[in-house]
Amino acid sequence: MRRLLTGATAVALGVTGALVMANSGTATSHKEVRYVVAYAEGSSAASARAAVKAAGGEIVSENSAIGVATVSAGEDFAEAANASSALVGAAQDRIVGANTPEAAGKARKQDVSNVETEFRDAKGSAPKAPKPKDSSEPLSGLQWDMKQIDSAAANKTERGKGVRVGILDTGVDGTHPDIAPNFDAELSRNFTTDIPVDANGDTVDGPCEDEPDASCEDAANVDENGHGTHVASTIASPVNGIGISGVAPEADIVNLRAGQDSGYFFLQPSVDALTYAGRNGIDVVNMSYYVDPWLFNCTNHPADSPEDQAEQITIITAMQRALDYARAHGVTLVAAAGNQAIDYTKPQTDATSPDYASEPGEAAYVRDLLDPESCVSMPTEGNGVIAVSSTGQSERKAYYSSYGNGFVDVAAPGGDVYDNPAGTRDLTGAILAAYPYNMAVEEGAVDPATGEVIAPWAVADCSSGTCSYYQYLQGTSMASPHAAGVAALIVGEYGSRDWSGKTLSPKKVEKVLLKSATDKACPVPADYTYVRHLPNGNTATSTHTCEGGEGPNGFYGSGIVNAKAAVTR
CATH class of the missing domain: 3.30.70.80 (Peptidase S8 propeptide/proteinase inhibitor I9)
Known part of the structure; x- marks a missing residue:
C-alpha cells in the first residue's frame, strides 16, 4: 500500500x-x-x-x-x-446554527459511481430464498457471499465469541431482531450530531424535527441511513433462527457512529471513535467510508489554496494519529477500497472534492493528481489499515471496485449485480443484510400498513412471528465487513483472554488474514473489460488493468478472504 x-x-x-x-x-x-x-x-x-x-x-x-x-x-x-x-x-x-431549509427531506451523499443503491429503480417482486438444505438461517440460501468465503465451515469451530467489533459507520439499529442479541448497548456511542443544512443552505441530514426522535442527537442504537446496520449484520448477525447469519455470529457489535444520516463522515467523529475503540477493548473496526470533504487529501497541490492545503494536512495528521493510537491498543483496522473504479497507484483526476460546503459558495473543482504518492484517501490509505477490494459471485473484481497493486491488501465479496453470463442487472448479485424497519418504510421498500415488502431490493423474514427486514446493497462498503468478520474469527481462534474478552495483536491478525486468503490471479488478459447491459437499453464498458499476475496483485491483493482457512490451525 x-x-x-x-x-x-x-x-x-x-x-x-x-x-x-x-x-x-x-x-x-x-x-x-x-x-x-x-x-x-x-x-x-x-x-x-x-x-x-x-x-x-x-x-x-x-x-x-x-x-x-x-x-x-x-x-x-x-x-x-x-x-x-x-x-x-x-x-x-x-x-454553526445555519438556517433550516424550506425543503424538507434528507439528502444523500453520492459516491462517485453511486453503485451501492443504483438498482433502486428496479420494479417487481423481491427474490425468494431457496430453502436451506440444513439448519441454516431462513435466508441463508440468498447468502452467496458467505459461501464464497467458506464461513459456514469456519463457524463449526469458531464464531467470534468474546470478540468486540466496532462499526464506524452511520449507526447501527440495535433493535433489529437479527442484530439485537449481539448488540453491546453499554459500549456503543454516537460521536455525531445531525446537520440539517450545509453552509450553502443545502439539505444535509434534513430537519431534525422530522426524524422519528425529533432530535439532532440520536441514541447509540439508531441508524437513520441503513448503511451501518447492513455492515454490522454482515459481520455478526447471530445464528438465532431469524434471517441471515454473519461471518462471526457470536461477536459483539459495538456501534461507534462516526457518520451523518446523509452518509458524510467528518474528521472529529472519526478520530474520537478510533481513540474510544482503543481505550475500550475493541478488537476490530470496520471503516467503509472516506473522511469528507476530500476524497484525496493532498499536502501541496498547486490547485489548492493555502487554507485547503492546511486542512488536508490536518486531516491526514489527525486521522493517522487516531489510527496509530487504536492499533497500538490492539485494534485491527479494516477499510473499504472505494467505489471509484480507479487504480489508486496511478495518476487520477479528482473532480469531486470538496464534496461538502463548510463555507458559503464552496464547491468541488478539478484537480489532476499526477503524483499518486502525494495524495491519500483516509482512512483506507492510512498506515496499518487493511484495504479491501470487492468481488462478485463469479469471484471477478466488481466493476465499480477501486484497485491497485500495492494498494489492495485482500479482496472479499461486496456484490456485483452485473456479474452474470448475460451481463444484465440481477439484484441477487448484491449482498443481503439487515435493513432498519424505519428506513425500509421511508425508502418505499415496506408498506407500513401491512408490513409487506413492496420493493425488489428488500426481503422479509417473518418465520419467527415477527418480521425482520433485509436489503440488497453492493460496494466495497459491503466487502470490507466480510474481511472484518474474518478478522474477528482470527482473534477468537488465536487470541488470548483479557479484561475485554479476547485480544490478539493487529499485526498477527493481519498476517493470518493475508496468509489464509485464497489466491486469485489476475484475469487473462490482464486488461479486463467489463460489459454491462443497462436496464435503459444502453451498454456500458470499461477496462481495468490488473498488475501483479498470480499474486499479490492489484485486483485481489493477497487473495479473497477465507474464513475456514483463517481458523484452521
Whole structure:
C-alpha cells in the first residue's frame, strides 16, 4: 500500500484522558465556525491551547490522547492557526446554527459511481430464498457471499465469541431482531450530531424535527441511513433462527457512529471513535467510508489554496494519529477500497472534492493528481489499515471496485449485480443484510400498513412471528465487513483472554488474514473489460488493468478472504 509519511505519531501532551472540555478564548468574528485543529508534534497541551486562544478560537472539546481539538471561532481563525508553530493546521468543519431549509427531506451523499443503491429503480417482486438444505438461517440460501468465503465451515469451530467489533459507520439499529442479541448497548456511542443544512443552505441530514426522535442527537442504537446496520449484520448477525447469519455470529457489535444520516463522515467523529475503540477493548473496526470533504487529501497541490492545503494536512495528521493510537491498543483496522473504479497507484483526476460546503459558495473543482504518492484517501490509505477490494459471485473484481497493486491488501465479496453470463442487472448479485424497519418504510421498500415488502431490493423474514427486514446493497462498503468478520474469527481462534474478552495483536491478525486468503490471479488478459447491459437499453464498458499476475496483485491483493482457512490451525 502506498503511504504518505507525515510524522503523525501522537504528540507529547501534558494531559491524560481523551475527551476534555476546555475554554481557551472567544470567537472573534460575527460568524461562528467549527474547526478541528491538530497540535504540532512536540508541543505541550498548554502551548497548543494558548495558540488556539491567540488565533481567536475557543476549544469546545479536546481529544488529548492524540492532540486534536474541536474549536469554535470566527472565519479568520484558520489563517492564524495555520501560521502557528504550535499547531499543524485547522480543518473547517461547519458553520454553526445555519438556517433550516424550506425543503424538507434528507439528502444523500453520492459516491462517485453511486453503485451501492443504483438498482433502486428496479420494479417487481423481491427474490425468494431457496430453502436451506440444513439448519441454516431462513435466508441463508440468498447468502452467496458467505459461501464464497467458506464461513459456514469456519463457524463449526469458531464464531467470534468474546470478540468486540466496532462499526464506524452511520449507526447501527440495535433493535433489529437479527442484530439485537449481539448488540453491546453499554459500549456503543454516537460521536455525531445531525446537520440539517450545509453552509450553502443545502439539505444535509434534513430537519431534525422530522426524524422519528425529533432530535439532532440520536441514541447509540439508531441508524437513520441503513448503511451501518447492513455492515454490522454482515459481520455478526447471530445464528438465532431469524434471517441471515454473519461471518462471526457470536461477536459483539459495538456501534461507534462516526457518520451523518446523509452518509458524510467528518474528521472529529472519526478520530474520537478510533481513540474510544482503543481505550475500550475493541478488537476490530470496520471503516467503509472516506473522511469528507476530500476524497484525496493532498499536502501541496498547486490547485489548492493555502487554507485547503492546511486542512488536508490536518486531516491526514489527525486521522493517522487516531489510527496509530487504536492499533497500538490492539485494534485491527479494516477499510473499504472505494467505489471509484480507479487504480489508486496511478495518476487520477479528482473532480469531486470538496464534496461538502463548510463555507458559503464552496464547491468541488478539478484537480489532476499526477503524483499518486502525494495524495491519500483516509482512512483506507492510512498506515496499518487493511484495504479491501470487492468481488462478485463469479469471484471477478466488481466493476465499480477501486484497485491497485500495492494498494489492495485482500479482496472479499461486496456484490456485483452485473456479474452474470448475460451481463444484465440481477439484484441477487448484491449482498443481503439487515435493513432498519424505519428506513425500509421511508425508502418505499415496506408498506407500513401491512408490513409487506413492496420493493425488489428488500426481503422479509417473518418465520419467527415477527418480521425482520433485509436489503440488497453492493460496494466495497459491503466487502470490507466480510474481511472484518474474518478478522474477528482470527482473534477468537488465536487470541488470548483479557479484561475485554479476547485480544490478539493487529499485526498477527493481519498476517493470518493475508496468509489464509485464497489466491486469485489476475484475469487473462490482464486488461479486463467489463460489459454491462443497462436496464435503459444502453451498454456500458470499461477496462481495468490488473498488475501483479498470480499474486499479490492489484485486483485481489493477497487473495479473497477465507474464513475456514483463517481458523484452521
